[in-house]
Amino acid sequence: MKNLEQRDYSKREKDRLDLIDEMAEKAMEEATVKTLTEAYHNERYNYFRSMSHDELISTAKQMGMFIEETLH
Numbered sequence: 001m002k003n004l005e006q007r008d009y010s011k012r013e014k015d016r017l018d019l020i021d022e023m024a025e026k027a028m029e030e031a032t033v034k035t036l037t038e039a040y041h042n043e044r045y046n047y048f049r050s051m052s053h054d055e056l057i058s059t060a061k062q063m064g065m066f067i068e069e070t071l072h
Contacts, residue, residue, distance in 0.1 A: 048056065
C-alpha cells in the first residue's frame with residue numbers, strides 16, 4: 001500500500017474546506033432538529049386524533065384554564 005503524503009493546503013483552500021465542513025455540520029443539525037420536530041408533531045397529532053370528542057373538549061378546557069392561570 002502506498003503511503004499517502006500530507007497535502008499542503010493553501011490558506012484559501014483550507015478556508016474553503018473548513019466552510020464546507022461547517023455547512024455540512026449545520027445541515028446535519030438542522031436535519032436532526034427537523035426530524036425530531038416532525039416526530040414530535042406526528043406523535044401529538046396521533047395522540048389527539050385518538051381522543052374522543054368529549055376528551056378533546058375536556059383537554060381544550062383544561063389547557064384554557066392553565067393559560068388563564070399562567071397569564072394572571
